[in-house]
Amino acid sequence: MPTAARLDLVPVAIFAVFAAAPFLASASGAEGYVLSLLTRVMIFGIAAMALDLILGYGALVSFGHAAFFGIGAYAVGILASHGVEDALVQVPVALAASAFFAAVTGAISLRTKGVYFIMITLAFAQMLYFLASSLAAYGGDDGLTLPARSLVAGSDFLENDYALYGATLACLLGAYILLRAVVASRFGRVLRGTKENITRMEAIGFQPFSFQLTAYVISGMIAGLAGCLLANQAEFVSPAFMTWQRSGELIFMVVLGGLGSLHGAIIGAAAFLLMEEFLPEILHAAGFFLNDDLRWRLTENWQMVFGPILILIVLFARGGIVGLLRRGHHD
């Protein structure tokens, strides 16, 4: 299909931009800031893509995906506080813990449908949030500062911001390629089928539950990986990583970028975080004709503009930003 071939340029362009960005960052003079912002964008991109697997391809609205952020981040934080600082241990532990949490909560949540599924995933994430808040040994509410970034096979090269950026980019690319394969595979086709018409899938002999649960576990593990990276990027771990607002933001990123396209989730994460970062300054510049007091209030309350912008994009750009790009191609 020619449209599909043309669309494939979008993910290529995304990865080209992320690959080129460090070189521009070093030219900008504010490289620490640029690198840390873009690393965050990629980390959220990984988590949003993970959510897109179940939300965009399986129509399962998980309102608790930030929990996996937390699991990944706390695996790094708790192990580091006990002197286990190597990512080669931390990451497998994080993935196993995420898979276990996903398998248990998924097996229960997937017995419900629609709004009930949303609520029960939210409830499980909240349980984990309060559990983390009560872990006095690991900072409780205040969180836990990492002594250092994770080692990799004994080497501390991740201390370098460029190296962490590169490692994150590698994870983003790896997650993208993996998920792209999963979606097109036999398994992915069954998952997509359950989104379209679950009764039909049962009527041709599939048991949707086992496919949905497997997708949920895969999704949770990838989001857990993002949590490991987030802990290293922030060099800090806190219950705030898994608030329900964070789960909501992940859903928003996926919808904003375009459901069921994978790279749309990366675009959505980038659009969301960059707008959040720069909207106050844009508003400050755009308010030049206002008096100082009004201008200050506008900048201070930038979220009053942020919210409507998000709503407008979702309302008028069906299929999110990726949908807009696609429409541009057809015209």
Next chain:
Amino acid sequence: MTEPLLELRGLRKAYGAIVVTDDVNLSVLPGELHAIIGPNGAGKTTLIHQISGTLSSDSGRVLFDGEDITHLPMHGRVLRGLARSFQITSILPAFSALENVALAVQARSGSSFRFFGDAAQEKALNEAAMEYLSMVGLAPRARVAAGLLSHGEKRQLELAVGLATQPKLLLLDEPLAGTGHEESLRVVETLQRLKGRITIVLIEHDMDAVFSLADRVSVLVYGRVIATDSPESIRANEEVRAAYLGEEEVV
């Protein structure tokens, strides 16, 4: 006497005080096309739901191919060779016609827990799917999104999907519902070709189709089977005429 492929024993289903399926006993022989007719509200679709596993039964047993499948979920029954179509078209609208069928082929050939390799490029699946599409006369429309097919084509597609699960018995719930004259002729023609190759239980309102296709006919009235016989005897049956065929159907 041959063993029946499908046997219903004392099957019952009630919604509160309303008994929808009332002590239904029915045997379907291997290879026959067994039609179930009855006035609107007789409980035909409920019966199909109970046979296919969409609905559970209050009491009674469903025996299929020598096995008690009363408590088996729908997907388990499908894998044993009991497939169904739906009265209201049920397809995957965003998938192409070919992929709709290929997915059903996939269900019967190897594990679907394969996470790598492009399923849409699997030759064996696509070739088999294409064969089933040809069987119902839909091959030229293979690449069209199923949601964009005409109503009659969707009915044919459902038939192809049902066949692709390689059933021993196919339950067809009003395959002609809502189709135009031309389209319904094509579906009847397809059924004619399938007849004898697989066992079919057909629920249908189109009496011309029923009487031209069926080997045996059961008449369901208010949840009860009042007669099971050859089409000729059913036409002549006084009780059936009174209960169902009425004056409008002078046969």
